Amino acid sequence: MTTGTAATRVLGVLAIITTAWVVVSAFFLTPADVVQGDSVRIMYAHVPTAWIAYLAFVTTAVASGFSLVRKHRTLGFDRVAGASAEVGVLFMAMTLITGSLWGRITWGTFWQWDPRLTTTLFLFVTYVGYLAIRRVDVDPVRRARRSSVIALLAVLEIPLVHFSVVLWRSLHQEASVLNTDGDVRLDGLMLFTLFSGVVAFTLMFVWLVMHRQRLTALSDLERVVGLDAAISARRAEGVSGIHAT
Amino acid sequence: MKDLGFILASWVMTLGSIGVLALVTLRRARELSSRVPDEHKPWV
Amino acid sequence: MNTVLAIARKDLTIEWRTRTLLARVVPFALLVLVLFAVALDSEPLILRAAAGLVWLAMLFATMLLVQRSFDLETADSALDALLGFVSSSSKVFFGKALSLFVQLFSLAVVLVCAAVVLYGARVEGGGVVLLVTVLLTATVGLALVGTLYGVVVANMNGRDSLLPLLALPVLAPLLIGATRATEAAFGSDTIDVSNGWAWAALLAVYAVVFGSAGAAAFAPLAQGDS
Numbered sequence: 001m002t003t004g005t006a007a008t009r010v011l012g013v014l015a016i017i018t019t020a021w022v023v024v025s026a027f028f029l030t031p032a033d034v035v036q037g038d039s040v041r042i043m044y045a046h047v048p049t050a051w052i053a054y055l056a057f058v059t060t061a062v063a064s065g066f067s068l069v070r071k072h073r074t075l076g077f078d079r080v081a082g083a084s085a086e087v088g089v090l091f092m093a094m095t096l097i098t099g100s101l102w103g104r105i106t107w108g109t110f111w112q113w114d115p116r117l118t119t120t121l122f123l124f125v126t127y128v129g130y131l132a133i134r135r136v137d138v139d140p141v142r143r144a145r146r147s148s149v150i151a152l153l154a155v156l157e158i159p160l161v162h163f164s165v166v167l168w169r170s171l172h173q174e175a176s177v178l179n180t181d182g183d184v185r186l187d188g189l190m191l192f193t194l195f196s197g198v199v200a201f202t203l204m205f206v207w208l209v210m211h212r213q214r215l216t217a218l219s220d221l222e223r224v225v226g227l228d229a230a231i232s233a234r235r236a237e238g239v240s241g242i243h244a245t
Numbered sequence: 246m247k248d249l250g251f252i253l254a255s256w257v258m259t260l261g262s263i264g265v266l267a268l269v270t271l272r273r274a275r276e277l278s279s280r281v282p283d284e285h286k287p288w289v
Numbered sequence: 290m291n292t293v294l295a296i297a298r299k300d301l302t303i304e305w306r307t308r309t310l311l312a313r314v315v316p317f318a319l320l321v322l323v324l325f326a327v328a329l330d331s332e333p334l335i336l337r338a339a340a341g342l343v344w345l346a347m348l349f350a351t352m353l354l355v356q357r358s359f360d361l362e363t364a365d366s367a368l369d370a371l372l373g374f375v376s377s378s379s380k381v382f383f384g385k386a387l388s389l390f391v392q393l394f395s396l397a398v399v400l401v402c403a404a405v406v407l408y409g410a411r412v413e414g415g416g417v418v419l420l421v422t423v424l425l426t427a428t429v430g431l432a433l434v435g436t437l438y439g440v441v442v443a444n445m446n447g448r449d450s451l452l453p454l455l456a457l458p459v460l461a462p463l464l465i466g467a468t469r470a471t472e473a474a475f476g477s478d479t480i481d482v483s484n485g486w487a488w489a490a491l492l493a494v495y496a497v498v499f500g501s502a503g504a505a506a507f508a509p510l511a512q513g514d515s
Contacts, residue, residue: 003274005288023256038247042255049259068509090266098255105248122458129455136445149506150441150455156502157459160495164462167491168469204263211270214288218277221285 003214008207015203022200025193039105040190046098048197049091050120052205056088057127064151067144075220078144081151082134083212085127087205092124115169119162126154140220292375296384300358301391309357310392314350315399321346322403332409339408340471343400344427344464350396351431352453355439358389363444368511378511379504382436386503390432397424410475419485420474426492427467433496434459437503440510466492
């Protein structure tokens with residue numbers, strides 16, 4: 001029995017189907033945007049990965065809080081926190097890459113020091129550090145305590161980073177994709193594709209987190225139980241040996 | 246389609262990296278779960 | 290309060306006897322300032338960047354001093370012994386932060402003098418009061434965050450590379466705030482003194498937030514090492 005269950009299999013199939021629909025719709029069905037042109041097709045991947053990355057970091061923070069408070073479920077919550085941060089970091093990396101490709105088309109540069117981009121970059125680096133710390137501690141209990149505190153400190157840090165970066169770059173103009181009276185007009189199908197993108201990436205996120213937190217459980221168990229199992233297997237051999245005689 | 250290279254690159258990288266992570270996760274899970282008996286897995 | 294002072298005095302005494310700050314950190318920070326000037330290689334550019342370079346050098350120096358401060362404690366698991374003697378672990382936190390603050394503040398004064406001498410930065414009139422306030426509030430923030438993340442990585446393998454990775458993103462608001470406020474105090478054209486005071490206020494908020502977070506987080510973190 002691996003880390004898959006009926007639930008993850010259903011989720012996996014649904015994720016593949018919705019992703020296929022989003023790709024087909026993003027490339028072939030939706031029109032080019034009036035202002036952004038074809039570069040808007042990147043947005044159907046960029047916006048959902050950004051939202052799900054933020055969702056992942058919120059999940060990490062909440063699970064870390066529970067991990068510190070609920071003493072008897074510490075390790076379970078900590079595994080969810082860690083798995084969620086891993087997936088969040090990957091999604092955020094993709095957000096930054098697709099964002100700079102989009103920026104190259106639209107602004108002519110890969111990067112601009114605007115508040116939202118800068119905050120996102122700092123958020124990314126913060127969680128890379130969080131994952132680095134998780135890899136150091138081998139003892140699960142100590143890892144849980146230490147990484148939970150760091151995840152909660154990150155929650156404290158991000159508003160401060162955002163606020164100071166906004167003050168630093170107060171010239172910034174808000175250009176939200178979902179701002180209906182902004183320069184991007186999304187027709188019905190475009191909005192629906194974006195929404196399907198959010199659904200598809202959420203499904204991928206949940207699938208990955210379920211598998212990866214079980215994977216952490218396995219590697220924690222492997223060290224403890226691997227030894228245990230060897231002993232009980234030996235004992236079982238001994239017992240059957242006695243019965244045979 | 247204008248800028249097709251950039252658009253394709255975005256999608257290939259996004260879906261590709263998520264796919265690779267999924268495959269790596271599944272392979273590692275198969276390897277580890279063969280070494281841990283089923284009664285210790287809370288989800289079974 | 291006496292405990293806090295006693296711990297700070299202990300660290301400062303060790304520091305005074307070994308002279309790490311004087312012999313290594315101050316020369317290192319000055320070297321950073323000189324190398325930046327060489328790399329930028331243009332006097333107007335150096336003058337514009339002066340405040341930012343001073344605070345970058347401060348950030349790097351903080352990493353060195355924090356590591357030093359906790360290497361003292363992890364040897365012979367002195368931190369555990371210390372926590373055993375002290376009634377509340379937040380006193381250990383503030384004690385270590387206080388000693389770090391004293392060291393960082395003296396370094397900051399040296400670096401600002403170096404910026405005046407090497408970069409030709411000028412401080413006049415109301416700028417002096419603003420500069421002193423910024424040095425105080427920003428160094429308090431540096432000391433608190435440094436101590437907090439110092440205990441996070443204490444006892445860990447590879448802590449010398451983990452500390453900057455964890456602490457530098459957290460210090461980003463402080464770097465931005467301290468740099469802008471110091472620019473204002475240096476009489477830059479891009480920011481006036483009243484704006485500088487707004488940044489100084491942000492630095493104070495930052496110090497309060499991480500002071501209380503540090504006091505709360507120190508206990509579970511220190512427990513993890515026992």
